Amino acid sequence: MSWHDLPTEMHLAILDVLDYEQVRALSTVDRTTYEACVPSLFKSVTLNTHDALEQFLENVPKDYCRYIQSIQVDLKRQDFNRSGRKERTNSLISLLQACLRLVALDVRNAGYLHPDILSCVLPSLRSLVLSHWDPEEMMPLSERLVVSFAASLPLLNHLSISGATRSTLHAPDLVGVYPPVPLVVGDSDIPAHPIFGNDLNLPSLLRLTGLRTLSIKDTHLGDARWDTEQVCCQLERVDLMGCCEEGWTERIMARVGRTVGEFGLSVPVKPASVKGLASLKKLRIGEYFPVDDVAETLGVFAGSPIERVEMECFEEDVVDVCTELEGWLRRRGEGLWQRLERVDVNVLESSDDDDEEEKKKEAMGKLMRICGELRVKSRISGQRNGKQRIFSENMRWPDGRVRANTV
Known part of the structure; x- marks a missing residue:
């Protein structure tokens, strides 16, 4: 046939x-x-520039958009013609309105979004990622726009925000403080939300009933309303990475931690400050976390049923991270961390040109050995020459023995 x-x-x-x-x-x-x-x-579409978005609209039959379920779009331009926010947003709206089955939207350089995006109806969207890298003083991504957009999506369960800027309307106490905190001025053109009204501050995200995953990176989180905002969602994963000042991580987790199974953080937390995390099974520590505070912070979560610890680091910190994790594993208290199954290190940048290769192999080997003794799986991996590499790993044999390998 x-x-x-x-x-x-x-x-x-x-x-x-x-x-x-x-x-x-x-x-x-x-x-x-x-x-x-x-x-x-056309199930998944990636448009790396605003020019690519315009070419897509011009050349692809509009009928094909009904097959699109996932879109990743970058609103930057390839040339030096800096088109306005309204033009870029109108192009994106034209595409989104034709995508009747869209469930995932990833907008990069989202600071170019105009408030007109709030008129776009996306009844099937479940995942929203908004990230911004341009200097905040030139083209900020207002927290008011982020919150209003998220609140307009009835089925939203995954929200990731990176590089958002606080609004002076919601953070007047940050005006003139030192060190200075970037603030948006003039975002009052974002209209009141039908339900949230003008309460379009970041803590209002806790009122999204369907939200299950919340990731906030490179964004100032200091807002007393985290302590008082009504929690209507049952978050299962929370990532607080980047500009998260000490103290706010604990305050946010105190409100939502009861249901959280995965937690990512980038600043130390104090002993006995985070309690009641009975569902926490995976802990991820970001690349900017101070290495000297790893053991103390891990001790805070000793009472949670954590099965996996994952730590990100830069290449120059590999030796210190492996040494700190090895020491923590040797010192961990009796009866604690009994459910631990994996300890992984993710190296964000790596190259073959390395004067301390032997020191790294030695530190990796020590971490692998203690993990093997404790019957804990472990892997150190990262990018090298543009390819994903496993630098060191131990795995269990079928009979329970542990084998280790360092590349």
Whole structure:
């Protein structure tokens, strides 16, 4: 039986097991096959510049947008023509309005979003990622826009924010403080939300009933309303990375920690400051976390049923991180951390040009050995020459013995 003799159901079943490049190659067979491949080809769309977004709108049949379920778009331009926020937002709205099945939206350089984006109706969207890297003083991403946009999505359960800027309307106490905190001035053009009204500050996100994952990075979190805002969501994963001042991590977790199973942090927390995390199974420590505070912070979570600890670090900190984790594993108290199964280190940057390669191998080896003795799996991995590499790893044999390997 030839490909063309197969029923449509089998065509679709075959396409489901192929990756994007394989589907793309198959789509060149003939016109009929291409039409069968269209839903898979346009299921996920990545547009790396605003120019690419405009070209997509110009050249792709609008009918194809009904197949799109996931969009990643960067609002920057390839040329030096700095188009306005309204133009870039209108282009994005034109695309989103045609995507009837959209469930995931990732907007990079989101500071270019105009308040007109709030008119866009996205009833099926479940995941929203807003990130911004341009200097905040030039093109800030207002917290008011972020909160209002998120509140307009009835099925939202995953929200990730990076590089948002506090609004002077909600943080007047930060005006003129030292060290200075970036603030948005003139975002009063963002209209009141039908439910939230003008309470469009970051703590208001806790009122989103369907929210299950909340990630806030590179954003100032100091706001007393975290202590008083009504918690209507049951968060399962929380990441507080970047500009999170000491004290606010504990205050936020005190409000939402009861249901959290995964927690990421970038600043130390004080002993006995975080309690009642009965569901916490995975702890992730960010790359800017001070290494000397690792052991003390891990001790704070000793009473939680943590199964996995994951630590991110830069290449130059690998020796210190491995040494600190090894020491903590040797000192951990009896009866604590009994559910621990994995300790992983993720190296964010690495290269072959290294004068301390032997020191790194030695530190990795020591960490692997103590993990092996404790029957805990461990892996140290990262990027090298553009490829993912495993630098050191121990795994259990079927009979329970532990083998270790350092590359």
